[in-house]
Amino acid sequence: MANYTKFWKVWLRLNLLTKDVDNDYTAEVSTMKNSLRNEDIAQRIVDEGSEIKYDTLLSIINQHDRIIREAVADGYSVLTKTCQYTPRVAGTWIGSSAKFDPEKHKVTLDITLSSEMRESLSHVGVEVLEVKDSGARIGLVTDTVTGLPDGTITPGDDIRIDGEKIRIAGDGAGIGVFFIDADGKEYPVTRRLTTNDPKCLLARVPSDLTDGQYTLRIVTRFSNTTTLLKEPRTIEYERLLTVGNGGGGSDRPEIE
Structure with missing residues (x-):
């Protein structure tokens, strides 16, 4: 035993x-x-x-x-x-x-x-513990260039975001997909989303992201009904995303 x-x-x-x-x-x-x-x-x-x-x-x-x-x-x-x-x-x-x-x-x-x-x-x-609440969340992010869901992303190319209730809905400057750097600066996704569904987004990573780690943030008023939420909902990926070597001295490795 x-x-x-x-x-x-x-x-x-x-x-x-x-x-x-x-x-x-x-x-x-x-x-x-x-x-x-x-x-x-x-x-x-x-x-x-x-x-x-x-x-x-x-x-x-x-x-x-x-x-x-x-x-x-x-x-x-x-x-x-x-x-x-x-x-x-x-x-x-x-x-x-x-x-x-x-x-x-x-x-x-x-x-x-x-x-x-x-x-x-x-x-x-x-x-x-138990089954975690299946409310609005980001479950997985995959770099479409490498096909890897290991947290590495490529500026100027798409990532696939899988989750629940993540469709971008509603108007306003604060609505959309954002990458937040270590200093809190926001980099919004400005290109139209290739896919914008409740369980899947295809978003173009801003090309001006430098090497470092970023928090992926989604802000949306989407709900399961035809009525939008009164206030925007903020959803953040629990895992930091990495561009290049993450601002350090080595590339983020793959684990076997």
Whole structure:
């Protein structure tokens, strides 16, 4: 019998990718509210009794990350106690003399869990909470260029947004699809939506988005009736979307 010492709490959501099956669910991990960053990791090391000062620890952790970024950029495979980074170029090559084309090929990374991480996860159990409210929500975002739902998006190209009650309806400057950067600046989708249905949108990512992470926000007055909502409803995707290297030093990798 498994020796579980940690537990992930999960919500069940209807599977949007199997529309013909009514009783098919996927699990959504109820993660902690805030993502841990290097600053938090350094503080945890201090809290464990390290004699190294916080500022020194943070500098070392940041240096560790930088060296990994530089190494994979040089073509190295890097193995740490958490995972292995393996360089890969995605895309198809037509003919043996084909050249690299950034429009067709993508420089990326594969991540493989280390043996230490696999051992740690073997002690994690799962506690199912209940079926999560199927009200207005964004369930999945897919980059139509790469076909990946991993959170990466391509400026100037479309993303597919699957969800519930996400159709854009109503007039006004505040209605529509928006990308919000880390400073709170809004980048609206100005091109007419290719698809605008209650469960699916096809939206063109603004071409002026720079490398970084963005919150996807939908503001709509859509309701299930012929009467629009009196006040706009704001729906945000729970996962940050990433352009380029996310403002950091490495591309967002794919996890295998």
